[in-house]
Amino acid sequence: MINTPYLLFLGDAPDPLAAKVAQGIKDWRPELGLGQYRMDGCKADLGLPDLSIAEAVAAGCKTLVIGVANRGGVISAEWKSVLIEALEAGLDIASGLHNLLRDEADLVAKAEKEGRALHDVRIPSVAYPIATGKPRSGKRCLAVGTDCSVGKMYTALAMEKEMRARNAKVTFRATGQTGILITGDGVPLDAVIADFMAGSVEYLTPDNDADHWDLIEGQGSLYHASYSGVTMALIHGGQPDALILCHEPTREHMRGLPDYQQPTLEELRDTALVLARVVNPGVQVVGISVNTQHLSDADATAYLAKVEAELGLPTVDPFRHGAARLVDALENC
């Protein structure tokens, strides 16, 4: 667990997209981000107070979260001086970067001297068990996609927000670096050793109240040749009671795979159900989440209505129209 609240480090972000981790924290856990730290040339702005390190500490921040991608995969000297200052001032540091904080000798030495923690959420910090396949109490929902990066995390977080507003018992369970930084906890599934993938998901979604929902962050796609094994482990480790199908209708090919096309939603539904029933015979597909960001309002509405008619399931873009209908479907599950 990462200590909260956070100072969100935006560094020298070349554009707003580079700061998407920080944006995610601001969007989904606004109470955790007390301020932002921007360096010269930073082109991102979350609209939060710009705080110096000293101001952040005075405001109660416990952890500096690196909420931005680094250029060229290197932690620059400019960044380093800010991070050292943060450790000296009493902040922990959390990062989802590919290159690890723990591999930077100066940061490690300073953190040890100051008694501060360096959190590299890119890699696991737990020895996960082998999955047992045993049923657990409580309910679980998993978003599965026709492709990678179609909005599975967004869908689960939007549903969580709606369920919190309804005072439902709900926990978003992060399985990727961004989700872990947003919520302060989770399993970095893509970095788990093969034999322990499903076990790590069981560990992440333990027994709970009968009316509690875990909303498990999806990863990859059963139809993505590079990452399908990760998705498979999520389905069998998560034992979902409910599946949400996620889709982005304007994509010309599978992400990163120019020669591969997305499956249809019907194909995804049928394949995911067969596999999910292995561990939970009662699993249902309860709704469809479509990322319509590249469609006009009129086209989006028409597309959603068409899919809803074809598949007979509530079909929404939670960004455009909210997640209420997906949550309704979950409550009726």
Add this chain to the structure above:
Amino acid sequence: MINTPYLLFLGDAPDPLAAKVAQGIKDWRPELGLGQYRMDGCKADLGLPDLSIAEAVAAGCKTLVIGVANRGGVISAEWKSVLIEALEAGLDIASGLHNLLRDEADLVAKAEKEGRALHDVRIPSVAYPIATGKPRSGKRCLAVGTDCSVGKMYTALAMEKEMRARNAKVTFRATGQTGILITGDGVPLDAVIADFMAGSVEYLTPDNDADHWDLIEGQGSLYHASYSGVTMALIHGGQPDALILCHEPTREHMRGLPDYQQPTLEELRDTALVLARVVNPGVQVVGISVNTQHLSDADATAYLAKVEAELGLPTVDPFRHGAARLVDALENC
């Protein structure tokens, strides 16, 4: 790559089954195992010459292979003295044990001093790439099972032996510790990081002659809640042209999962084909391999005939009846 030929270390094996790795080498690569090393109390015997370390070196052995499971997961003092002697005499050591040779300080120091190699085949020694999903030249066959440990490795090795006898172009591609020790090369798939599983299988089965077959060792099962993600990565990384279904008909539940039943062969066929077609639309199920070791000859013959009639595919127990019919099916694929 592990230097060959081998001295097969049986240690103090409490029974023949404990020495199954050594038995596998003797069965499938008899030219590689020049002798065995048995300690006091050893209850396994491969029928190979008992060689001292000095005799093994004189006979041309290059590597001592630990062909036996250790008791309690500890490399005992008795073992250690033999292993030290082997390093001093000029042998490398290869092991598939869970506890690693590289974690034994005395072995590491001795190996460094003598210039010898310690091979821990349990963990990867290569930084595998992310899978690209691009088609490769050559042909690939993958064995998929209704459960773990139903004979997938045995099936592939028996087919390889038959194809070698026919002078076909063929390579057994090991994906588990035993297979790697038998052949001296491969990918320890269950120890690969999730994101690189499919990529490691692509790496293992590269472009080849158009008439060359890779026989890929299967792992896990799509229907095994603990390990299905590994199987999924094998299917998408391997891009098989041909699938062999493997089954053990007397098992009362899935291995290690008392509450789970095996799927039917029809279910496995349909699910595996849907997933395999994602990366290779032309994939076919060409045959069925049944492990009938717990059936009488008459019952085995009757069971195989029944399955063959029901599924319309060549159905054999390669241990009892040879793999010729499976290879015939592959050649007609």
